[in-house]
Amino acid sequence: MSIFSKAQLLYEKSINEKIDESDMDTIIAWPEHELSVLFACADQVRRRFFEETVDPCSLMNIKSGNCSEDCAFCSQSAHNHASVQIRELAKSEEIKAQANKAFQHHLPFCVVSSGRRLSTDEIRNICNTLKECPGEKHASLGILDENEFQMLKDAGVVCYNHNIETSRSYFHRIVTTHTWDERVETVKRAKKVGLHVCCGGILGMGETWKERKEFCQQIRDLDIDTVPLNFLNAIPGTRLDAPVESPLEFLKAVSLFRLVMPRRTIKICGGRELHLGPLQGLLFFAGANGYVSGGYLTTSGAGVDKDDVLIGTLGLRKRLG
Numbered sequence: 602m603s604i605f606s607k608a609q610l611l612y613e614k615s616i617n618e619k620i621d622e623s624d625m626d627t628i629i630a631w632p633e634h635e636l637s638v639l640f641a642c643a644d645q646v647r648r649r650f651f652e653e654t655v656d657p658c659s660l661m662n663i664k665s666g667n668c669s670e671d672c673a674f675c676s677q678s679a680h681n682h683a684s685v686q687i688r689e690l691a692k693s694e695e696i697k698a699q700a701n702k703a704f705q706h707h708l709p710f711c712v713v714s715s716g717r718r719l720s721t722d723e724i725r726n727i728c729n730t731l732k733e734c735p736g737e738k739h740a741s742l743g744i745l746d747e748n749e750f751q752m753l754k755d756a757g758v759v760c761y762n763h764n765i766e767t768s769r770s771y772f773h774r775i776v777t778t779h780t781w782d783e784r785v786e787t788v789k790r791a792k793k794v795g796l797h798v799c800c801g802g803i804l805g806m807g808e809t810w811k812e813r814k815e816f817c818q819q820i821r822d823l824d825i826d827t828v829p830l831n832f833l834n835a836i837p838g839t840r841l842d843a844p845v846e847s848p849l850e851f852l853k854a855v856s857l858f859r860l861v862m863p864r865r866t867i868k869i870c871g872g873r874e875l876h877l878g879p880l881q882g883l884l885f886f887a888g889a890n891g892y893v894s895g896g897y898l899t900t901s902g903a904g905v906d907k908d909d910v911l912i913g914t915l916g917l918r919k920r921l922g
């Protein structure tokens with residue numbers, strides 16, 4: 602079968618949400634010199650369901666560092682030795698100022714905290730603040746119970762982020778202080794109260810394509826609304842080496858996730874500037890339809906203005922624009 606016929610078949614199966622394990626193997630084995638054909642296929646699937654619309658968001662790290670958990674990639678873990686600012690919960694006025702900025706740039710605003718979870722009192726404070734913030738609000742505050750998710754929902758939060766980080770089989774190599782299943786249960790509790798869920802992870806942590814495929818299938822099985830994908834930024838003092846993946850391999854992974862989950866938002870987060878550099882625009886042509894804009898939790902990004910220029914140049918527009 603020619604490479605074009607293979608791509609046509611994948612397109613048909615993808616739009617009908619019928620990509621199976623052997624199709625995933627076909628995508629993974631796609632020859633590097635013919636990747637433009639795979640990207641065109643993923644791009645057409647993206648356009649079919651999202652047209653020219655992309656879904657960015659902006660993050661605010663409202664509590665940073667000194668985390669009890671031992672995630673190998675994370676500079677905020679007290680088990681690692683990265684130099685990171687330790688900061689208690691941000692004041693209400695600071696959060697409202699950041700939310701206003703995001704609103705002016707037509708960006709959903711997501712409050713993110715380090716640590717296994719915020720306390721119930723801290724969640725109550727954040728909810729009171731978020732009620733006074735404009736625009737679309739998201740949160741990522743750790744392993745919460747159902748009542749706490751309901752508090753967030755009542756405060757106007759529409760989407761909760763909780764990443765499973767990697768496949769179930771590889772997770773123990775990355776985190777030992779909590780389990781993959783605990784993360785999945787948290788995702789299910791957030792869904793139960795009717796929050797949209799944003800759940801993905803990090804590529805380039807030493808996982809094989811087999812483990813990456815498993816991760817992708819597990820995300821699909823969780824029926825997630827938004828799938829954030831990061832490309833590992835190996836910060837000195839954390840426990841992981843820099844990824845060996847080429848930019849094209851990361852882009853192939855983006856196409857894999859798009860074709861497996863044609864109607865879900867595939868959002869590219871940390872590491873896009875670092876690993877893709879001038880190829881960043883290709884993210885959308887490889888199937889992504891979302892991105893974190895401005896900067897990340899402990900590393901900086903290109904900035905909202907540059908991101909706006911990038912998507913404008915590509916003829917894309919923000920969902921809230």
Ligand code: SF4
Pocket residue numbers: 668669670671672675676677678679714715716717
């Ligand atoms: S990823 Fe979250 S839970 Fe893990 S160490 Fe970093 S801040 Fe803590």
